[in-house]
Amino acid sequence: MDLSYTPEEEDFRARLREWLAEVLPGLPPKPSPDDWPARRAYDLGWQRMLYDAGYAEVYWNASPTVRLIFLEETEQAGAPYVGANFVGLLHAGPTIASEGTPEQRARWLPPVLRGDEVWCQGFSEPDAGSDLAALRTRAWRDGDHYVVSGSKIWTSHAEVADWCELLVRTDPAAPKHRGITWLAMPMDAPGITVRPLRTLAGSAEFAEVFLDEVQVPVTNRVGAENDGWRVTMVTLSFERGTAFVGEVVACRRVLGELAREARKNGRWDDPVLRRRLGRLNAEFRALWRLTQWNVSEAEAGGGVPGIGGSVFKLRYSHARQELYDAAAAVLGAQSLDLDRLWVLDRLSSLSYTIAAGTSQIQRNIVAERILGLPKGR
Amino acid sequence: MRFQLTEDQRALRDGVRQLLARRFDADALRAAVAEPGLDRALWRGLGEAGFFALRLPESDGGVGLGLPEAVLAFEEAGRALLPGPLVATHLAAGTVAGAATGETVVTAVDSGPVEWLTEADVVLGDASGAVPLRSVDPLTPLHRVPDALPATAGPVAVLLTAAEQLGTATRACELAVRHARTREQFGQPIGAFQAVKHLCAEMLVRAETARAAVYAAAVTADPVDIAAARLLADEAAERGARDCLQVHGGMGFTWESEVHLHLKRAWVRAQRGGEITESEELLAADLVG
Ligand SMILES: Cc1cc2nc3c(=O)[nH]c(=O)nc-3n(C[C@H](O)[C@H](O)[C@H](O)COP(=O)(O)OP(=O)(O)OC[C@H]3O[C@@H](n4cnc5c(N)ncnc54)[C@H](O)[C@@H]3O)c2cc1C
Numbered sequence A: 001m002d003l004s005y006t007p008e009e010e011d012f013r014a015r016l017r018e019w020l021a022e023v024l025p026g027l028p029p030k031p032s033p034d035d036w037p038a039r040r041a042y043d044l045g046w047q048r049m050l051y052d053a054g055y056a057e058v059y060w061n062a063s064p065t066v067r068l069i070f071l072e073e074t075e076q077a078g079a080p081y082v083g084a085n086f087v088g089l090l091h092a093g094p095t096i097a098s099e100g101t102p103e104q105r106a107r108w109l110p111p112v113l114r115g116d117e118v119w120c121q122g123f124s125e126p127d128a129g130s131d132l133a134a135l136r137t138r139a140w141r142d143g144d145h146y147v148v149s150g151s152k153i154w155t156s157h158a159e160v161a162d163w164c165e166l167l168v169r170t171d172p173a174a175p176k177h178r179g180i181t182w183l184a185m186p187m188d189a190p191g192i193t194v195r196p197l198r199t200l201a202g203s204a205e206f207a208e209v210f211l212d213e214v215q216v217p218v219t220n221r222v223g224a225e226n227d228g229w230r231v232t233m234v235t236l237s238f239e240r241g242t243a244f245v246g247e248v249v250a251c252r253r254v255l256g257e258l259a260r261e262a263r264k265n266g267r268w269d270d271p272v273l274r275r276r277l278g279r280l281n282a283e284f285r286a287l288w289r290l291t292q293w294n295v296s297e298a299e300a301g302g303g304v305p306g307i308g309g310s311v312f313k314l315r316y317s318h319a320r321q322e323l324y325d326a327a328a329a330v331l332g333a334q335s336l337d338l339d340r341l342w343v344l345d346r347l348s349s350l351s352y353t354i355a356a357g358t359s360q361i362q363r364n365i366v367a368e369r370i371l372g373l374p375k376g377r
Numbered sequence B: 001m002r003f004q005l006t007e008d009q010r011a012l013r014d015g016v017r018q019l020l021a022r023r024f025d026a027d028a029l030r031a032a033v034a035e036p037g038l039d040r041a042l043w044r045g046l047g048e049a050g051f052f053a054l055r056l057p058e059s060d061g062g063v064g065l066g067l068p069e070a071v072l073a074f075e076e077a078g079r080a081l082l083p084g085p086l087v088a089t090h091l092a093a094g095t096v097a098g099a100a101t102g103e104t105v106v107t108a109v110d111s112g113p114v115e116w117l118t119e120a121d122v123v124l125g126d127a128s129g130a131v132p133l134r135s136v137d138p139l140t141p142l143h144r145v146p147d148a149l150p151a152t153a154g155p156v157a158v159l160l161t162a163a164e165q166l167g168t169a170t171r172a173c174e175l176a177v178r179h180a181r182t183r184e185q186f187g188q189p190i191g192a193f194q195a196v197k198h199l200c201a202e203m204l205v206r207a208e209t210a211r212a213a214v215y216a217a218a219v220t221a222d223p224v225d226i227a228a229a230r231l232l233a234d235e236a237a238e239r240g241a242r243d244c245l246q247v248h249g250g251m252g253f254t255w256e257s258e259v260h261l262h263l264k265r266a267w268v269r270a271q272r273g274g275e276i277t278e279s280e281e282l283l284a285a286d287l288v289g
Helices: A007-026 A036-052 A064-076 A083-099 A102-114 A228-241 A245-265 A271-300 A308-336 A343-349 A359-370 B007-023 B026-034 B040-049 B067-080 B086-092 B155-182 B194-220 B223-252 B259-272 B276-288
Strands: A119-122 A138-142 A145-156 A163-169 A180-186 A192-197 A206-217 B106-108 B122-124 B142-144
Touching (some): A007 A064, A083 A163, A119 A145, A245 B276, A271 A308, A308 B194, B067 B155, B067 B194, B155 B259
Parallel strands (some): B106 B122
Antiparallel strands (some): A138 A145, A192 A206
16 A cells, blocks of 8 residues: 655646646636636636646546546645536546547547537436436437437536537337437537526526437447447446545645634634534545545556445535535534625535435445345335 | 555455454354453464564564554454454564563553453553453453543554454444345345445445545554544444444344444444544644644
């Protein structure tokens, strides 16, 4: 067991740190979290800076350890979060890199890395959430096109996306896991209507997407027809495996800020609160070690994150909610003021035990796929 | 960074597991409960295998390995519920004659009650006035020292104890899963019921999170890392053993099942690292330090 980095990795870290110190002070202020067009522009601008400096590559072409260092350093320095680029960089990109044809990789990967194109994820449907394979959005062949009709829901930042990683049913007669296909759908195609939904935090973070005979070229299919479930599992392993690395670092930073705030406002003198923060320190230290462990495992296993991602996701989602509950305890009555720091974060942390597979579903996965317990109904 | 067990570490862990399976299997465990007392032959066997001398330099007749290896060995000891003042004797190797070879049994007066006081050959610290307790753990005789100065266990003792707790957490999960796969009710294995399945999943998640913390603390030997490892390992062991009992139903509540022994030992070890609140305070201080 070794927690030290190689000289090359340390060198990468040092260069990155230097570059961040140079460019971050010149960045414009972050846009309002409600303003998705502005957020898109901001996030893509940052992605372009990463690209020009040669760092964009890190997402797909670097070793898991280098990617870990990259996410650790950018987060620690307070660099912009991937934001609107989340799906493109962390799910669709890696999926296409792993499952796409050379032409597909050439078409879709560079624009994501350059910050030219934004992706969204069209998996969930009104009647297919946890039971994702029950999805009903239909696609049938018409010459060299698929014609797609149906609807998707909870599609994060759909209104500013250029592409959608879309799951459709291509064989309604097949068992439900067998008749699914993974398509890249252009979001400007005729027949697409996006209706933003308001989240409990008051912002329009996600949307409903209605699809009325939308034409998608057959060449946009990733993987074979009706083999979309397997491709989806690749996507989900990235979603659960490595997508949260930066966030653990962010939580550790927030915890330190919380302690300093508590010192300022006197609540630090309360031993119960102090120890609660101490325990959270233990929690996020352990989660960081678990991240390092999983990354080392991925490195040994050829880069695709393993099932350990579900273990991490379960623990992390709850820890994040506890962190922001502790923030509310530090803030006291100010935690009711939406303009205070951490209050919106507390609200959005409520989604962590739901999005990307609820905690109940993750527990089923851990119990059945890691512990080998029988499937129930 | 390669934060995974090396080949040698894997081999060491498997070796200790096999040794303990040979020398201290389920029958031996039951026999020890029926007739408590320290098994000197087993103790010397551990000594011969290098359990106590693991971290002693080779020039001093030790094995010359480090904290990560010791942690792996103690995890196995915890998994097997091996009784005896293992941590104190291990720490005394090199300073107390015979400790390294398992000839001398050493116990220490730390923060909690003193373990194995009357069976030990050497007692480190002042145990005068010690009064025996009716120990909750049938495999760990305990004494209370009324006027002892408040001594705290050192970080290495705390970490090795956390490693034992990790062993218990892992073992409790294994036992629960094994039972959940075989015990049938309502015409199917109880492990098919989500209420049971989710208990098991949480046991694994707690154990794996604790594992990452304990192993990392073994690599860094940093006191704050060790405090974190201790909190997570105590939680994983105590709640794991408790949930394991729940999964076993009525059988889990019997003296014959091994489950209660894990829970009781987890309670004993949780006292060894000082008050939980002390660890929490150390971690809190680290945030503003
Ligand atoms: C902020 C946010 C962003 C999202 N972004 C996207 C996105 O970009 N693209 C996308 O495709 N989706 C997205 N989602 C959708 C998300 O993946 C689903 O909400 C999630 O999978 C749960 O599905 P559901 O909402 O239909 O709930 P349901 O599946 O109806 O679940 C309701 C409750 O029942 C429980 N339940 C369901 N089945 C079981 C079971 N078998 N065992 C035990 N309990 C069960 C669940 O755990 C939950 O508590 C997003 C969700 C949120 C909150």
